[in-house]
Amino acid sequence: MKENKTKNLTLFALTWPIFIEIMLHMLMGNADTLMLSQYSDKAVAAVGVSNQILSVVIVMFGFVAQGAAILVAQNLGAEQQKKAGEISVLSISLNLWFSLLLSILLFSCARWILQLMDLPANIMDEAIIYMQIVGGLIFVQALIMTAGAILRSYGHTKDTMAVTIGMNILNVIGNYFVIFGPFGFPVFGVAGVAFSTAISRFIGFLVLIFLLIKRSQGELDFKNFFRYQKSHVKGLLQIGIPSAGEQLSYNASQMVITYFVAQLGTIAITTKVYAQNIMMFIFLFAVAIGQGTQILIGHMIGSGKINDAYERGIKSLQISIFISLFMASIVYVCAKPLFGIFTDDSTIIETGSFLLLLTVILEPGRAFNLVVINSLRAAGDVRFPVYIGIASMWGISVVFAWFFGIYLNLGLTGIWIAFIADEWLRGILMLRRWKGRQWVSMSFVRNKSSS
Structure with a gap:
C-alpha cells in the first residue's frame, strides 16, 4: 500500500492543494493588518513593521524544511521508508532547537531590534508587544513549516491545505473577538491579535503532527529525536543552507x-x-x-x-x-x-x-x-x-x-x-x-x- 501511494502521485493531485494553500497564505497572511485597520492606524504600523522582521526570520527556518522535503521524497522513491522516517524526525528536532534559540532572541531583544528599524516612538510599545508574543513563539511556525514539508513529500498535500484553512479561520475568529469585542468580550488590540496568531499556529502544528504520525503508518520513530546521524544532518544542511x-x-x-x-x-x-x-x-x-x-x-x-x-x-x-x-x-x-x-x-x-x-x-x-x-x-x-x-x-x-x-x-x-x-x-x-x-x-x- 505504501508503494502504491508513492508511485501513483500525479502533478495535478499534488499541485491543486498546494495552490489553494499558498493562495490562502496570500489572501489571509495579512489578516492581522487588515482587521487591525478597523482598530487603529498606529496598531497597523506596529504590526506591519514587526511582521517585516519576522518574515526574514521565518525564511531562516526554511533551510531545514527544504532539505527535509527533498531527502524524504528521494528516500521514499528509493523505498527506504525507514530512512525517510529518521530524516523526518531529525528535521523536526533540528528546527525545534534552532527556532527556540531565535524565539528567545526575538523575545529578549525586541526593543533593540525595533530601534534599529528607527521606529517612531508612538508605535514602539505596541510593536514590542507584538514582537515579543509572536516572535517569542515563532518556533511553532518553524515546526509547522517542517511538518508541512514532510507531509507534502509523503504526497499528502490535501492535509497541509486543510490545516492551513483551519489555522486561518481560527486566526480570523480570534482577531474578531480581541479587536471588536463582541458579546462583551474584552478588546485586547495588538496583544490580542498576537495571541490569536500564536494560538492558531500552535493548534495547527498539533494537527499536523497528528496527521504526520497517522500518514507515515508507524515509520516515524520519535526515539530518534535526540539521535543525530551524521549522514542525515549533512544531507539536510547540504540542501537547506544554499x-x-x-x-x-x-x-x-x-x-x-x-x-x-x-x-x-x-x-x-x-x-x-x-x-x-x-x-x-x-x-x-x-x-x-x-x-x-x-x-x-x-x-x-x-x-x-x-x-x-x-x-x-x-x-x-x-x-x-x-x-x-x-x-x-x-x-x-x-x-x-x-x-x-x-x-x-x-x-x-x-x-x-x-x-x-x-x-x-x-x-x-x-x-x-x-x-x-x-x-x-x-x-x-x-x-x-x-x-x-x-x-x-x-x-x-x-x-x-x-x-x-x-x-x-x-x-x-x-x-x-x-x-x-x-x-x-x-x-x-x-x-x-x-x-x-x-x-x-x-x-x-x-x-x-x-x-
Missing part, C-alpha cells in the same frame, strides 16, 4: 530595489505595492507547479527513474509557462478595474496598468525559475541555482534597477525591465543546466547508498 541563502539574498536585493523606488516618491511606492500584490495571483500557479514537481522528481530520482524525472521537469515547465502567460494576459486586460479596487488615483492606475503589460513578458521568465530550480534541487543539484541566483539578483536585477530606473530616469518601467532581465537570464541558464543533466550524479540517496 536554498535558504538564495532566499535571503533575494529578500535583501528586493529591499535595495525598494530603496531605489522610495527615491521615486510615494506614488511610485504605492504603485509598486499594488502591482506586486496583483502579480502574486499570477505566479501563484507557477509556485504550486514548482512545488508539486519537486515532490514528483524527488520520488523519481530516488527510484532511479532519471529519464522520467527529466521529462517531468520539461513538461511541468511547459505547463507553467503557458499558464503564466495566459494569466498575465488576462490580468493585463483587467488591469484598470483591478487597480480601481485599491485606488482612484489616475496616475497610479495608468502606471500600474503599463507595469502589468510588462508583466506579460516577466511572468513566463519567472516560471522558468520557479519550476526548474525546484527540479534541480529535487535532483540534488542545489549549489548551481544559488550561485547563479545571487550573481543575477545583484549583478542584473539591482544594477539594472538603478541604471534604468534611477540613472536613466525611467522610474518603475526601468525597475520592471531589471526584473525581466534577471528572471529570463536565470531561467535560461537553469534550463540549460537541466538539459545538460549534470544533476544525474547528484542524488543524495544514491550517493549515500553507494558509500
Whole structure:
C-alpha cells in the first residue's frame, strides 16, 4: 500500500492543494493588518513593521524544511521508508532547537531590534508587544513549516491545505473577538491579535503532527529525536543552507530595489505595492507547479527513474509557462478595474496598468525559475541555482534597477525591465543546466547508498 501511494502521485493531485494553500497564505497572511485597520492606524504600523522582521526570520527556518522535503521524497522513491522516517524526525528536532534559540532572541531583544528599524516612538510599545508574543513563539511556525514539508513529500498535500484553512479561520475568529469585542468580550488590540496568531499556529502544528504520525503508518520513530546521524544532518544542511541563502539574498536585493523606488516618491511606492500584490495571483500557479514537481522528481530520482524525472521537469515547465502567460494576459486586460479596487488615483492606475503589460513578458521568465530550480534541487543539484541566483539578483536585477530606473530616469518601467532581465537570464541558464543533466550524479540517496 505504501508503494502504491508513492508511485501513483500525479502533478495535478499534488499541485491543486498546494495552490489553494499558498493562495490562502496570500489572501489571509495579512489578516492581522487588515482587521487591525478597523482598530487603529498606529496598531497597523506596529504590526506591519514587526511582521517585516519576522518574515526574514521565518525564511531562516526554511533551510531545514527544504532539505527535509527533498531527502524524504528521494528516500521514499528509493523505498527506504525507514530512512525517510529518521530524516523526518531529525528535521523536526533540528528546527525545534534552532527556532527556540531565535524565539528567545526575538523575545529578549525586541526593543533593540525595533530601534534599529528607527521606529517612531508612538508605535514602539505596541510593536514590542507584538514582537515579543509572536516572535517569542515563532518556533511553532518553524515546526509547522517542517511538518508541512514532510507531509507534502509523503504526497499528502490535501492535509497541509486543510490545516492551513483551519489555522486561518481560527486566526480570523480570534482577531474578531480581541479587536471588536463582541458579546462583551474584552478588546485586547495588538496583544490580542498576537495571541490569536500564536494560538492558531500552535493548534495547527498539533494537527499536523497528528496527521504526520497517522500518514507515515508507524515509520516515524520519535526515539530518534535526540539521535543525530551524521549522514542525515549533512544531507539536510547540504540542501537547506544554499536554498535558504538564495532566499535571503533575494529578500535583501528586493529591499535595495525598494530603496531605489522610495527615491521615486510615494506614488511610485504605492504603485509598486499594488502591482506586486496583483502579480502574486499570477505566479501563484507557477509556485504550486514548482512545488508539486519537486515532490514528483524527488520520488523519481530516488527510484532511479532519471529519464522520467527529466521529462517531468520539461513538461511541468511547459505547463507553467503557458499558464503564466495566459494569466498575465488576462490580468493585463483587467488591469484598470483591478487597480480601481485599491485606488482612484489616475496616475497610479495608468502606471500600474503599463507595469502589468510588462508583466506579460516577466511572468513566463519567472516560471522558468520557479519550476526548474525546484527540479534541480529535487535532483540534488542545489549549489548551481544559488550561485547563479545571487550573481543575477545583484549583478542584473539591482544594477539594472538603478541604471534604468534611477540613472536613466525611467522610474518603475526601468525597475520592471531589471526584473525581466534577471528572471529570463536565470531561467535560461537553469534550463540549460537541466538539459545538460549534470544533476544525474547528484542524488543524495544514491550517493549515500553507494558509500
